Amino acid sequence: MVALGDCPNIHEGDEDLLESPRRRILEKCCDCPNFRRDLERFQSSGHPLGPVFSLIHDEYRRQKIHIQSLLSFLDSKSLEIRFFHELGSVLQSSVDLEEVLSVALTAITAGRGFGMNRAFLLMTDHKRDHLQGYLAIGPRNFEEAHQVWDEISHNDMDLQTLAQNFRKNKLSAERAKFHDILEQITVPLSNTTHILIKALDGKQPLLIEDAYHHPDVDPDFARLLGVDTFLLMPLVSRNRRVGMIIADNCITHRRITAEDMHSLETFTFPVAFAIERASLYERLQEELSRVTEAHTKLQEQQELIVRMEKMALVGRITSSIAHSIRNPLMVIGGFARSILKNTPDGDPKRNFIESIVGEARQLEGVLDEILNYSDSLYPTRDFWDANQLVETALRESAAALRTRGYESTFSAGSELPPAYIDFKQVSYCLRTILQCDLNGTGHPRAMDIDTHREADAVIIRIRDHGRYLPQEELDAIMMPFSSTQEMGAGLGLALCKTILEKQGIPLNAQSVPEDGIFFTIALPIRKEEQ
Amino acid sequence: MNRLLVVDDEANIRLLYAEELADEGYEVVTAAGTAEAVEKLQEGAFDLAVLDIKLKNESGIDLLQKLVKERHDMPVILCSAFSCYKDDFSAWLADGYVVKSGDLSELKQEIARVLAKKAQRQKAGL
Numbered sequence: 001m002v003a004l005g006d007c008p009n010i011h012e013g014d015e016d017l018l019e020s021p022r023r024r025i026l027e028k029c030c031d032c033p034n035f036r037r038d039l040e041r042f043q044s045s046g047h048p049l050g051p052v053f054s055l056i057h058d059e060y061r062r063q064k065i066h067i068q069s070l071l072s073f074l075d076s077k078s079l080e081i082r083f084f085h086e087l088g089s090v091l092q093s094s095v096d097l098e099e100v101l102s103v104a105l106t107a108i109t110a111g112r113g114f115g116m117n118r119a120f121l122l123m124t125d126h127k128r129d130h131l132q133g134y135l136a137i138g139p140r141n142f143e144e145a146h147q148v149w150d151e152i153s154h155n156d157m158d159l160q161t162l163a164q165n166f167r168k169n170k171l172s173a174e175r176a177k178f179h180d181i182l183e184q185i186t187v188p189l190s191n192t193t194h195i196l197i198k199a200l201d202g203k204q205p206l207l208i209e210d211a212y213h214h215p216d217v218d219p220d221f222a223r224l225l226g227v228d229t230f231l232l233m234p235l236v237s238r239n240r241r242v243g244m245i246i247a248d249n250c251i252t253h254r255r256i257t258a259e260d261m262h263s264l265e266t267f268t269f270p271v272a273f274a275i276e277r278a279s280l281y282e283r284l285q286e287e288l289s290r291v292t293e294a295h296t297k298l299q300e301q302q303e304l305i306v307r308m309e310k311m312a313l314v315g316r317i318t319s320s321i322a323h324s325i326r327n328p329l330m331v332i333g334g335f336a337r338s339i340l341k342n343t344p345d346g347d348p349k350r351n352f353i354e355s356i357v358g359e360a361r362q363l364e365g366v367l368d369e370i371l372n373y374s375d376s377l378y379p380t381r382d383f384w385d386a387n388q389l390v391e392t393a394l395r396e397s398a399a400a401l402r403t404r405g406y407e408s409t410f411s412a413g414s415e416l417p418p419a420y421i422d423f424k425q426v427s428y429c430l431r432t433i434l435q436c437d438l439n440g441t442g443h444p445r446a447m448d449i450d451t452h453r454e455a456d457a458v459i460i461r462i463r464d465h466g467r468y469l470p471q472e473e474l475d476a477i478m479m480p481f482s483s484t485q486e487m488g489a490g491l492g493l494a495l496c497k498t499i500l501e502k503q504g505i506p507l508n509a510q511s512v513p514e515d516g517i518f519f520t521i522a523l524p525i526r527k528e529e530q
Numbered sequence: 531m532n533r534l535l536v537v538d539d540e541a542n543i544r545l546l547y548a549e550e551l552a553d554e555g556y557e558v559v560t561a562a563g564t565a566e567a568v569e570k571l572q573e574g575a576f577d578l579a580v581l582d583i584k585l586k587n588e589s590g591i592d593l594l595q596k597l598v599k600e601r602h603d604m605p606v607i608l609c610s611a612f613s614c615y616k617d618d619f620s621a622w623l624a625d626g627y628v629v630k631s632g633d634l635s636e637l638k639q640e641i642a643r644v645l646a647k648k649a650q651r652q653k654a655g656l
């Protein structure tokens with residue numbers, strides 16, 4: 001039995017080794033210089049087993065070191081797999097684009113992740129014709145880098161927490177921090193000579209070294225990034241070019257190894273897929289809310305149409321009955337008056353005829369009341385969306401405008417209150433204005449329409465750059481039923497002015513020398529203004 | 531003597547108009563529909579036309595548009611059992627609008643007003 005103090009390698013806390021010779025020999029003696037010396041002595045004693053023991057001892061030590069290095073490799077791989085698992089579970093479960101981007105960029109730059117200093121994310125736009133800067137993460141200088149690393153070392157957070165923290169506290173700041181660089185990175189996907197598009201088309205990560213002198217790298221692009229070594233990682237999902245990550249070690253200048261590249265390559269596919277899925281989800285949500293909004297509007301319009309139809313039907317029936325009664329009543333009353341006119345004052349029949357005239361007049365009064373009521377049932381005015389009004393008129397005028405070589409643009413005002421108008425009549429007027437064929441047609445044939453709110457009205461402005469008339473001529477055309485009035489385009493601009501003014505809607509037409517004719521229509525937004 | 535063309539699909543109403551307007555000193559010619567009106571217009575000139583809007587299967591508004599285009603020197607007064615057409619902008623091409631009534635005073639006043647306006651225009655050489 002060995003006691004504590006007998007062996008220089010056994011210290012306090014190693015007491016269990018005193019009772020286990022096997023473990024003591026394997027863990028302590030094999031590495032002990034005394035044991036080594038004893039083995040040498042045994043070998044030099046000439047005993048035939050001396051060299052054998054030495055050989056076994058050397059082989060044991062070599063195998064032990066090998067096993068230890070394998071264990072350390074296994075540990076690092078376990079860590080990597082755990083990291084990928086953590087990353088994968090976040091990426092697979094998220095459909096929020098900002099969350100996916102935060103996780104991806106945090107993973108690239110976090111020490112527990114790939115430990116790069118800086119990462120830029122470029123995305124292909126909706127139409128997929130440009131690759132453009134979208135988001136970046138990392139320090140801009142050494143001081144900032146130290147501050148970030150200190151912060152990370154003090155907070156031992158997992159990847160998801162790190163990413164959540166980044167999204168909550170830093171996303172907008174990082175976007176603003178790199179705004180100057182991000183906005184300058186815009187490359188058309190058709191520019192296949194650009195290194196970014198080359199890497200994207202090649203679908204393989206690309207390590208760029210000595211970027212300032214690299215034959216494939218535009219020097220301006222290298223200067224913009226400010227580093228001579230960077231890694232390009234294309235994000236491709238099912239052959240769709242989603243975007244690109246540019247990563248570098250601009251602060252530490254640590255060498256980017258082939259192993260880094262390999263790990264990042266494994267990482268890019270799930271990231272590309274998650275970004276693509278999140279982008280699609282985002283667009284789907286937008287479409288869904290648009291469709292829901294359209295559906296609600298459609299339902300409202302349908303209800304309104306049903307209401308209008310019901311009321312119009314009541315109006316038509318009342319009107320038709322009244323009409324059937326009015327004609328014979330007119331004949332009765334009319335002839336009674338005629339007879340009365342020719343009947344002398346003393347004629348005894350005069351009282352009877354006066355009774356017929358009086359009763360017929362009274363019945364006409366009743367009819368007037370009924371008809372006035374039925375007229376009021378026609379819901380001619382209601383609250384309508386001015387943008388919808390313009391879009392409808394533009395759609396219906398598109399063919400006529402095209403025929404005359406006109407280009408039109410419409411800039412719809414946002415959050416406009418509904419206008420209280422007779423949709424059918426105002427729509428007719430808009431179409432007439434858009435299509436009216438005035439003399440003096442010039443160039444360019446362009447029409448700009450916009451809507452906006454001004455005080456208690458929604459303004460529709462039509463700027464027709466293709467026509468020009470002196471103000472006097474324009475005023476004459478706008479005069480109701482003037483002799484110069486054009487009859488070609490419906491009933492003309494003058495009639496539009498009358499129709500609109502009857503609804504309390506002013507129509508203003510101004511001739512601007514060299515610039516065309518500007519029409520302004522102010523639609524009321526309140527019932528009281530009618 | 532002013533010559534008037536009265537277009538209405540109801541025979542009794544045509545008779546009433548003819549009687550009453552003749553009493554006012556007008557020469558009255560009546561027509562039951564669009565074709566007859568066109569025929570009468572070809573036979574001679576008229577100073578004014580009184581036109582109903584509902585003419586059985588025809589529309590008085592269509593006839594009105596035709597008259598405004600082809601006989602723009604002849605004013606037209608619409609005389610209808612419906613008051614709602616007053617707000618129909620296609621009816622605004624007419625020079626006057628009267629709702630039918632057994633009391634023809636309004637129609638007579640409107641005829642006198644439109645004819646006076648026409649005479650004024652002619653005097654001014656327009």
